Amino acid sequence: MKQADDSRAALCLQFLRDIAVHNNREWFHEHREEYDAARAAFESMVAELIARITVFDPAVQYLGVGDCTYRFYRDTRFSPDKSPYKRHFGAYINAKGKKAFQGGYYFHLEPENCMLAGGSYCLPSDVLRAVRQSVCEQPEEFHAIVGSDPFHTLFPVIGETHVKTVPKGFPKDFPYPEYIRCKDYSCFHPVPESFFTSADWLERSAEVFQVMKPFLDFVNAAIDEAV
Structure with missing residues (x-):
């Protein structure tokens, strides 16, 4: 028998569609119960995701939902x-x-x-330079x-914004210039709404984040030394 889809994301997305049309305090207060239900649904998804990420990244096991939302x-x-x-x-x-400079997992x-x-994201210039230097050294x-x-299939581009040329002080002949032109060390994997409404969204999300983890480990090691 096919497992039923998860209705929590659908509840959240419907409320978000509504608030996009009626983004004012009067409508929000009149529909506060709908917000509370959507918020509770989202937070229950976050709690499950924290627990699932803990399987391959035990460092997050002490986080509560309030630490992440x-x-x-x-x-x-x-x-x-x-x-x-x-x-x-x-x-x-x-x-x-x-608010840490070190990176983590984002669910949107x-x-x-x-x-x-x-x-x-939003790394100070000295910390950004340290990450770039670590990439150049390794x-x-x-x-x-x-x-x-x-990784490349899920995250074909590293960084949300980039400088046009190799940053000053770094070798112009560096074999992977795209890795040090980043102004942030982030990666993004867009998914359809149906991804999160499917019954297996949790396992599929964990698979994506597990592929991301070695990238986070590398970047975070460089940041740890810099701060």
């Missing part, structure tokens, strides 16, 4: 978009904490923009990780 209310002080609520649910499962639910991602080890078929 964010407020749904947007900080609009410096944004031209004054809508008060986010249009997604996200969880960052990072053994060092959500958003209509038409679901993903599994991870890595290190190019074949890094390439063996990110150039492997499983």
Whole structure:
């Protein structure tokens, strides 16, 4: 018998579609019960994901859901978009904490923009330089990780943003310039909404994150030495 699909993500996504259309405090307060139900569904998924990642990364076993999730209310002080609520649910499962320079695993639910991602973002210049230097000193080890078929299939691009040329102070003839042109060491795997509504989403997510782990280990080792 086919296992029933997981309805929790569908509940979350429907609420997110609604809040995208009615992103105002009056509608939100009138539909607070729907938000609470969606939030509870998402948090139960996060709890299961933490437990499943612990199987191959025991460092996250002490994290609670609250350590990994964010407020749904947007900080609009410096944004031209004054809508008060986010249009997604996200969880960052990072053994060092959500604000750490070291990288972790990111789980993102958003209509038409679901993903599994991870890595290190917004690194200070000295820490970013340290990671780049580590890549330069161990190019074949890094390439063996990110150039492997499983990793490259899931995460074909390293970094969300890049400088145009090899950074100053690094060899111009470095054999893998794309690895040191990154302005962040992150990776992204977009998935359809049906990925998270399927009955096997948890195992499939764990498989993606397990492929990511050696990349995180490499980057985090460099960051640990720099901070």
